[in-house]
Amino acid sequence: MLVVNLPIPDPKNLPALKFSPRCVHCGQPTSEVLPLNLPMGVEKRSKPVMLKLEVPLCTQGAKLERKLAKVTLIPFLIGGLLMGLIACILTWLLVPDLSSSTSREAVYADWIIAGSVGLIVAIIAGSLVEMAFKLLFAPVYGKMLFKRPLTAMEIFSNSENVLGLYAALSKDKKQLTLTFEREEVGREFQHLNL
Numbered sequence: 001m002l003v004v005n006l007p008i009p010d011p012k013n014l015p016a017l018k019f020s021p022r023c024v025h026c027g028q029p030t031s032e033v034l035p036l037n038l039p040m041g042v043e044k045r046s047k048p049v050m051l052k053l054e055v056p057l058c059t060q061g062a063k064l065e066r067k068l069a070k071v072t073l074i075p076f077l078i079g080g081l082l083m084g085l086i087a088c089i090l091t092w093l094l095v096p097d098l099s100s101s102t103s104r105e106a107v108y109a110d111w112i113i114a115g116s117v118g119l120i121v122a123i124i125a126g127s128l129v130e131m132a133f134k135l136l137f138a139p140v141y142g143k144m145l146f147k148r149p150l151t152a153m154e155i156f157s158n159s160e161n162v163l164g165l166y167a168a169l170s171k172d173k174k175q176l177t178l179t180f181e182r183e184e185v186g187r188e189f190q191h192l193n194l
């Protein structure tokens with residue numbers, strides 16, 4: 001394992017990071033890339049700036065990575081979306097009608113309340129569905145699945161996991177930390193970028 005720290009002096013002018021064309025998972029020569037995007041929390045020309053990483057994976061690695069997403073990210077998104085939507089509608093129906101009030105904020109208050117409840121329920125329910133999928137597929141994927149944090153955790157901690165690589169932005173977004181499972185792949189990355 002090798003940890004590489006990269007300073008980010010300017011969040012609006014990001015360094016173009018290069019990976020050597022070797023699978024981060026197994027080290028084999030490869031040409032397939034998996035794009036990762038980490039939000040920098042700033043905007044440039046009114047678009048959010050994303051730190052882009054083009055992570056090389058071999059065909060088998062990419063296939064396995066997609067399979068893992070199917071039992072983690074996808075259940076989180078679908079479960080969260082469905083439950084969030086139901087919670088949003090129920091809340092909207094149950095909140096007393098505030099639109100008779102004269103103040104401007106009150107006109108939209110029930111929508112804001114319904115939206116917030118929907119979002120919170122989406123995150124919690126999505127995570128529960130994801131956990132259920134992880135337990136269900138534990139016999140198939142084993143440790144690989146549990147090493148990976150829940151999608152909601154990744155979103156809140158500004159990090160991404162793929163097979164063989166863990167990428168995380170520091171809280172102040174001034175440093176990117178890449179943890180390579182394979183030392184030689186990490187060394188090549190260091191040569192190309194530091």
Ligand SMILES: [Zn+2]
Nearest residue numbers: 023026058061
């Ligand atoms: Zn591979």
